[in-house]
Amino acid sequence: MDTSVVSAENIKIRIESRAATAGIIGLGYVGLPLAVAAAKAGYAVLGFDVDQSKVEALNAGNSYIEAVPEPSLREQVAVGRFEATADFARLASCDVVVICVPTPLTKQREPDLSFVEQTASAIARNRKPGALIILESTTWPWTTETVVKNILEADGTKSGRDFFLGFSPEREDPGNASFRTVTIPKIVSGDGADAQALVEAFYGNVVERIVPVSSPRVAEAVKITENIFRAVNIALVNELKIIYDAMDIDVWEVIDAAATKPFGFMPFYPGPGLGGHCIPIDPFYLTWKAREYNVPTRFIELAGEINVAMPRYVISRLEVALDKSFAKSLSASKVLILGLAYKKNVPDIRESPAFAIMDMLKARGTTFDYHDPHVPSIPRTREHEQYYGQRSVGLDAATISSYDAVVLVTDHDDVDYGLVAAKAKLVLDTRNALGKRGFSGETVVKA
Structure with missing residues (x-):
């Protein structure tokens, strides 16, 4: 038998x-x-x-x-x-x-x-x-x-x-x-x-x-395909954001209007960069393996380049906004990072673009803190050991107004955006969190 x-x-x-x-x-x-x-x-x-x-x-x-x-x-x-x-x-x-x-x-x-x-x-x-x-x-x-x-x-x-x-x-x-x-x-x-x-x-x-x-190889390809699909589409809207910013067009308004089409369009939204355990990482697994077969992966790699570059774009927008609003340099400014998690309403900080933004601020000599209702203190990580133990600051009127700028990285629901809009000297909003709640004005800059 x-x-x-x-x-x-x-x-x-x-x-x-x-x-x-x-x-x-x-x-x-x-x-x-x-x-x-x-x-x-x-x-x-x-x-x-x-x-x-x-x-x-x-x-x-x-x-x-x-x-x-x-x-x-x-x-x-x-x-x-x-x-x-x-x-x-x-x-x-x-x-x-x-x-x-x-x-x-x-x-x-x-x-x-x-x-x-x-x-x-x-x-x-x-x-x-x-x-x-x-x-x-x-x-x-x-x-x-x-x-x-x-x-x-x-x-x-x-x-x-x-x-x-x-x-x-x-x-x-x-x-x-x-x-x-x-x-x-x-x-x-x-x-x-x-x-x-x-x-x-x-x-x-x-x-x-x-x-x-x-087969297992098909199942492995399914998962990578799902995440590449998201990575490529997010890269597309991130690039559109940069293009439309230059044209004085609100990319979020464009996407919301396009999403009313009942066929042939799926809305993706821009942000400060990719985070999480899948989308920033998985596409590179396929590009690496594809080299073994001498197959180019230009589209996937270009999407990765765009998404990885988004934190630097946020910093450039912040620098321009500070100079325009206060004639103040980035190195002489005090900045509050609003949201450390890679996505809203979770405590997950893996691959969060907030860390890339913090690294760039640190390199420029900028004083910065963070507030995140889901991340009271930064846990030990392999990649960002230097921030271990840093604690989230409170989000009250006096605290908000003490910073030259608030950089909104993660749009958690349990944040008083009305208070942020009213008390912040400058808000750089990478998620349109204020705009979709009806808060706008000269102190709110989308990025």
Whole structure:
């Protein structure tokens, strides 16, 4: 009898009956919501993370992710369906292992798969025979079928026989109240028919809708395509903003009017640059991989150049506005950064353009502070260690009026924009947050 079929059938029975134990590696914005969703679906879930402080917080029922309310987490901890651990030897008890670790870029803007590689090596040392292993981290096409598979097979075991391998890209959107982990359609794929069936069985029990595709490389390409689509369109409206500014045309008015067309147009809006864990990073994964095939990616790279240049454009607009309003240089000015998170209504600061703006202000000798209701203090990060511990200042009339300019980077809803408009000497609004609320005047400059 074909032992691979028996093994696949056995693990499928455990998955379908929810008798399987699921291990989720990486308990951040992707891993923790998935872990709680899997626990709610009836699985026993072990959450793995190298950060012991996260492990202790989660086991105490304390959530650090807004998408995971503490009552939901505490319920799963209390009934014994969720436990966090830093002991990767416990992977040996997991029937399903899902990898949700970061895939950043190097300083040379090349893919950094070190977290994925280290995780795959840990799984190879500790995995349960016949385990289903799924990568969720965004990466270039063929990563699952080459990099991850090669590491897992280095000991002589084989995918589809001794373990099963799949890819299912995360599609989390922090702060989006309309969609959550279980309601976002899930792209699923496997390395072979048995793996495909197991991946479908697992996610089919956790989320409302699965979308099977033919291979992991297709699923990897789906995720990168989604984010390139956004990156390119945002670059387009960012470039239009610069063009229309020169023509004394309000790009936000143009886009809002164009959006009334019921077909053939999808509105995207400009900003101070791209942020978050996906859109500023993922397109460069494809441009890097495309070089292996001698295929140019001019369109994608141009979009990246435009988006990366936007913080510098904001600084140039600020410099002109200060000189025009007060005949004051940037170096002699005091500036308040309004909003540190990369998008509104979340505490997520990953790749936030606010940091690029702060770096440029610091280089010019400008005195600056920040206010963000969602980021009371700046956590330690790999890229911006120099700002660790800096605290958000209050946003009262006296504080606002003490600055020469307020640079609005993130348009959080829970900000008193009327107070900002009334008390700020100058507002550089990169999101049209004041304009769409009806605040305008000589002290408000769109950028």
